[in-house]
Amino acid sequence: MNPEFMAKAIALAVENARSGRGGPFGALVVRDGAIIATGVNSVTAINDPTAHAEVMAIRAACRALGSFQLTGCDLYASCEPCPMCLGAIYWARPARVFFGALAEDAAAAGFDDSLIYRECGLPWTQRRIPMEQGMRQEAQAAFAAWREAARRVQY
Numbered sequence: 831m832n833p834e835f836m837a838k839a840i841a842l843a844v845e846n847a848r849s850g851r852g853g854p855f856g857a858l859v860v861r862d863g864a865i866i867a868t869g870v871n872s873v874t875a876i877n878d879p880t881a882h883a884e885v886m887a888i889r890a891a892c893r894a895l896g897s898f899q900l901t902g903c904d905l906y907a908s909c910e911p912c913p914m915c916l917g918a919i920y921w922a923r924p925a926r927v928f929f930g931a932l933a934e935d936a937a938a939a940g941f942d943d944s945l946i947y948r949e950c951g952l953p954w955t956q957r958r959i960p961m962e963q964g965m966r967q968e969a970q971a972a973f974a975a976w977r978e979a980a981r982r983v984q985y
Contacts, residue, residue, distance in 0.1 A: 839857055
């Protein structure tokens, strides 16, 4: 872990919190010792519940690199990634992730993700938000189209 990059992620989080534009979270993507992209929590600023710092940094880095994967990159986050960000991180496939505060620290500040962690482990039939499955056979058409597509890109 490079302390300068972690300090930058933390500084982004502090600045964002003080500005009132979003939550107290910052992230950055680094490759070959250079910052490729940064992100701050922008959930309330742009009315987007997916606009977490890590997701914003991943989006910006992928645009900058012209790739949907962060091969050879490190992600620095001011706090342990939430379940959504963790999913995005696994899809982006950076080499490593470094984070500052723990999920329990975020919970103490009012950002408690423990319900989501618990819900992810439940079968869809037992989750708090009602979910209903339907038209499974018809939905297979999308997968058939994918398998048949000559120009598909595996990810």
